Amino acid sequence: xxxxxxxxxxxxxxxxxxxxxxxxxxxxxxxxxxxxxxxxxxxxxxxxxxxxxxxxxxxxxxxxxxxxxxxxxxxxxxxxxxxxxxxxxxxxxxxxxxxxxxxxxxxxxxxxxxxxxxxxxxxxxxxxxxxxxxxxxxxxxxxxxxxxxxxxxxxxxxxx
Amino acid sequence: xxxxxxxxxxxxxxxxxxxxxxxxxxxxxxxxxxxxxxxxxxxxxxxxxxxxxxxxxxxxxxxxxxxxxxxxxxxxxxxxxxxxxxxxxxxxxxxxxxxxxxxxxx
Numbered sequence: 001x002x003x004x005x006x007x008x009x010x011x012x013x014x015x016x017x018x019x020x021x022x023x024x025x026x027x028x029x030x031x032x033x034x035x036x037x038x039x040x041x042x043x044x045x046x047x048x049x050x051x052x053x054x055x056x057x058x059x060x061x062x063x064x065x066x067x068x069x070x071x072x073x074x075x076x077x078x079x080x081x082x083x084x085x086x087x088x089x090x091x092x093x094x095x096x097x098x099x100x101x102x103x104x105x106x107x108x109x110x111x112x113x114x115x116x117x118x119x120x121x122x123x124x125x126x127x128x129x130x131x132x133x134x135x136x137x138x139x140x141x142x143x144x145x146x147x148x149x150x151x152x153x154x155x156x157x158x159x160x
Numbered sequence: 161x162x163x164x165x166x167x168x169x170x171x172x173x174x175x176x177x178x179x180x181x182x183x184x185x186x187x188x189x190x191x192x193x194x195x196x197x198x199x200x201x202x203x204x205x206x207x208x209x210x211x212x213x214x215x216x217x218x219x220x221x222x223x224x225x226x227x228x229x230x231x232x233x234x235x236x237x238x239x240x241x242x243x244x245x246x247x248x249x250x251x252x253x254x255x256x257x258x259x260x261x262x263x264x265x266x
Contacts, residue, residue, distance in 0.1 A: 016178075020178060022178075028190050032190075038198075039197075046205075049168070065233060073240045077247050090185055097178075124219050144234050147238050151238045154242055157245045
């Protein structure tokens with residue numbers, strides 16, 4: 001078996017295991033830690049796929065920022081023992097997930113052949129963002145500004 | 161049959177299904193937020209895998225993934241603010257308890 005393939009296979013296994021643990025673990029803190037591991041491994045996969053810049057941004061923003069934000073939020077609330085499940089939803093959700101998996105598995109069966117992708121230059125990404133995607137950058141900036149104001153407002157809501 | 165792109169697409173599929181499963185079976189707002197993050201990351205991983213396979217030198221997908229990461233971080237911030245407000249008002253992270261918007265006499 002190819003060495004590269006083995007690495008990707010092991011990273012994929014880590015992603016699946018940490019994803020299951022993030023959804024299934026009883027402690028919220030553990031779930032967030034597993035999510036952090038998953039996000040770092042996804043960043044590594046981006047780097048393997050040729051997107052070095054995207055991988056670094058993923059690790060910095062997602063695995064760094066969002067995970068720490070979640071941990072800080074969890075520090076504000078006391079521990080909850082309850083698992084908070086909807087037991088009646090478990091079997092329908094499992095059936096839906098299995099059906100979707102079969103559907104997607106059969107539809108992506110045509111993908112074959114080893115690829116030899118090139119590594120994307122971060123300069124090209126910066127140039128493209130600064131020229132063609134400038135309006136989109138503005139829109140995303142406005143959305144993030146709105147999110148900032150609204151989350152500050154939501155955080156100030158008190159019980160009546 | 162077993163190649164890099166195939167493995168990554170299967171991985172992202174399983175991630176997406178885990179996200180759907182978690183979103184539909186959990187009542188805890190934080191767990192639902194984690195499931196949404198799984199869904200978003202499955203989507204971006206899929207974009208990267210298909211770009212790597214079909215158009216290895218095109219950078220547009222990378223830029224879209226960057227935008228998705230920025231918007232997902234904003235979504236996480238507002239989701240956590242909602243989670244904190246929910247906890248402060250109702251005293252529990254249980255989503256099912258939020259019934260104030262529902263019509264009376266159910």
